[in-house]
Amino acid sequence: MEIIQFFRQETNIPIHRVITVGIIAGFANSMLLAIINIAAEQVANSVFEVQLFVLYVIAFGIFAYTQRYLMIRTTTLIEEIVRKIRVRLTDKIRHCELRFIEESGQSDFYAQITQQTSLISQISLQMSLAIQSLFVVLISLCYLLFISPLSLLMAIILLGISIPIHVLNNYKAKEKHSIVAKQQTLLFESVGNILNGFKELKFNYKKSNAVFEHLQKVACLAESAKIEATYVEVTLMTFVRLSFYILIALLIFVIPAFFESYSGEVFKVVATSLFIMGPLTVTVFYIPTLNLANITIKNIYALEDKIESHLDSQERDFAPFTTFNSLQLTDVSFSYKNVDGSESFFIQNINLSLQQGEILFIVGGNGSGKSTLLKVLTGLYYPSEGTIQLDQQLIERTHYYNYRELFSTIFTDFHLFNHLYGLDNIDEKRVHALLAELELNDKPRFINGQFTNLNLSTGQRKRLALLITLLEDKPILILDEFAADQDPNFRQYFYETLLQTLKTNGKTVIAVTHDDKYFHLADRVVKMDYGKLVAYP
Numbered sequence: 315m316e317i318i319q320f321f322r323q324e325t326n327i328p329i330h331r332v333i334t335v336g337i338i339a340g341f342a343n344s345m346l347l348a349i350i351n352i353a354a355e356q357v358a359n360s361v362f363e364v365q366l367f368v369l370y371v372i373a374f375g376i377f378a379y380t381q382r383y384l385m386i387r388t389t390t391l392i393e394e395i396v397r398k399i400r401v402r403l404t405d406k407i408r409h410c411e412l413r414f415i416e417e418s419g420q421s422d423f424y425a426q427i428t429q430q431t432s433l434i435s436q437i438s439l440q441m442s443l444a445i446q447s448l449f450v451v452l453i454s455l456c457y458l459l460f461i462s463p464l465s466l467l468m469a470i471i472l473l474g475i476s477i478p479i480h481v482l483n484n485y486k487a488k489e490k491h492s493i494v495a496k497q498q499t500l501l502f503e504s505v506g507n508i509l510n511g512f513k514e515l516k517f518n519y520k521k522s523n524a525v526f527e528h529l530q531k532v533a534c535l536a537e538s539a540k541i542e543a544t545y546v547e548v549t550l551m552t553f554v555r556l557s558f559y560i561l562i563a564l565l566i567f568v569i570p571a572f573f574e575s576y577s578g579e580v581f582k583v584v585a586t587s588l589f590i591m592g593p594l595t596v597t598v599f600y601i602p603t604l605n606l607a608n609i610t611i612k613n614i615y616a617l618e619d620k621i622e623s624h625l626d627s628q629e630r631d632f633a634p635f636t637t638f639n640s641l642q643l644t645d646v647s648f649s650y651k652n653v654d655g656s657e658s659f660f661i662q663n664i665n666l667s668l669q670q671g672e673i674l675f676i677v678g679g680n681g682s683g684k685s686t687l688l689k690v691l692t693g694l695y696y697p698s699e700g701t702i703q704l705d706q707q708l709i710e711r712t713h714y715y716n717y718r719e720l721f722s723t724i725f726t727d728f729h730l731f732n733h734l735y736g737l738d739n740i741d742e743k744r745v746h747a748l749l750a751e752l753e754l755n756d757k758p759r760f761i762n763g764q765f766t767n768l769n770l771s772t773g774q775r776k777r778l779a780l781l782i783t784l785l786e787d788k789p790i791l792i793l794d795e796f797a798a799d800q801d802p803n804f805r806q807y808f809y810e811t812l813l814q815t816l817k818t819n820g821k822t823v824i825a826v827t828h829d830d831k832y833f834h835l836a837d838r839v840v841k842m843d844y845g846k847l848v849a850y851p
């Protein structure tokens with residue numbers, strides 16, 4: 315079972331200790347049963363033994379302690395594993411190639427990391443109960459051997475018939491649970507559609523209804539999948555209970571008719587059988603949970619394998635490039651691939667050289683490949699052909715990790731972090747001065763190293779992103795249509811003052827822009843045209 319391998323792989327905590335305590339708990343539980351049986355016999359014969367009562371208290375104490383230990387230990391163990399997996403997967407994801415993340419879709423990662431690991435966490439207590447119950451069943455069967463080998467034989471025959479049927483049903487339940495998991499993912503996607511497209515749906519009642527109808531269909535499919543899975547589980551449970559009642563009927567009605575000496579044991583045997591029934595039902599009841607855990611574990615490992623096969627190559631030592639004189643792209647090509655492997659768009663034979671302290675504007679029509687070029691230039695995408703050279707050093711795949719450190723970027727789909735992560739010794743005065751310079755003084759407040767209000771307009775968010783890039787103080791700034799959302803006054807300030815100051819300070823700026831009014835302020839303007847870099851004008 316995946317679950318055992320999972321524990322072996324994910325934790326150094328000796329799992330055998332948990333198993334040993336489980337055995338002790340089961341043993342103490344069975345001891346309680348034996349004491350009850352003996353005491354009941356003694357009461358029937360008007361005898362009372364203090365030792366038996368003391369034994370009962372001891373067995374009770376051991377059972378209570380071991381049960382609690384097991385619950386706490388299993389939960390601690392699983393929570394530790396869940397934490398490790400969450401952190402490990404997220405760490406691997408951040409080291410993946412951008413293309414892989416773009417192609418996979420972020421929602422898939424969210425769903426896998428949050429839902430799947432939460433599931434493991436939720437089922438931890440149930441698993442601990444199932445394990446304990448299994449031990450109680452096994453040890454009670456041993457006790458049955460002690461009081462009546464014949465009854466044990468009957469139980470074994472019955473279990474011998476019922477277990478294969480049970481295993482078959484269990485397999486069916488497993489299949490059904492995979493379908494449930496798939497349908498539920500589709501349902502979450504539909505809910506996501508409604509939340510992400512909230513504004514669009516507000517404007518179109520018909521569209522909103524159509525999306526909702528789709529959600530209803532998916533919800534119905536999820537519901538019937540769950541019902542079918544539960545149906546298999548319930549059949550499974552009922553079957554186990556029924557086989558027990560068959561066993562008890564055999565023990566009470568059939569065996570005494572053939573074996574006279576057995577009659578004296580019948581009370582103990584029935585009491586033991588009834589005692590086993592509870593834990594056995596619990597074990598069977600939680601088998602679907604174990605199934606679910608198995609499926610979840612498989613999903614998590616499948617995701618991890620997928621992520622691992624797309625890890626970005628990394629240099630072993632972090633030694634970022636912090637300065638440069640010239641950057642040269644020679645015959646660089648890159649293409650996006652369709653699912654069938656064909657190329658959907660490509661940039662081709664790009665030759666571009668860049669000097670330190672230069673301001674370069676990139677212009678071009680929508681979809682001409684400007685952003686794609688920036689992603690190749692900054693090392694987010696690997697060129698399929700051609701080379702990147704930094705001061706005569708060829709940038710190989712293993713250098714990309716350090717090469718990317720040259721850049722601060724504001725792409726059109728940038729993300730704003732509320733903390734100034736990665737910046738040490740932040741000069742608060744400078745942050746406040748920059749907030750004022752970028753006309754943001756009343757909006758986000760910078761308190762205790764973080765920005766307090768990120769509910770800003772698009773233009774303001776971009777200015778805050780610019781503030782952060784200025785604090786990062788990297789040699790090259792990449793600004794993808796930064797000015798598009800700024801008002802005319804700030805736009806003028808941006809082109810005429812800010813960019814020029816950056817240049818004076820030795821920074822290199824590459825900006826995608828459509829503001830031809832300010833083209834004269836660039837050292838050079840180049841144009842992307844259907845994936846090719848051409849002269850401008």
Ligand SMILES: Nc1ncnc2c1ncn2[C@@H]1O[C@H](COP(=O)(O)OP(=O)(O)OP(=O)(O)O)[C@@H](O)[C@H]1O
Nearest residue numbers: 416650658659678679680681682683684685686687
């Ligand atoms: N992540 C992606 N996966 C697949 N294709 C993409 C991806 N990003 C962009 N493309 C495709 O590449 C082409 C160029 O896109 P790109 O964003 O580079 O153009 P652009 O010149 O920056 O456009 P715009 O001015 O509209 O921002 C487009 O046809 C687009 O469909």
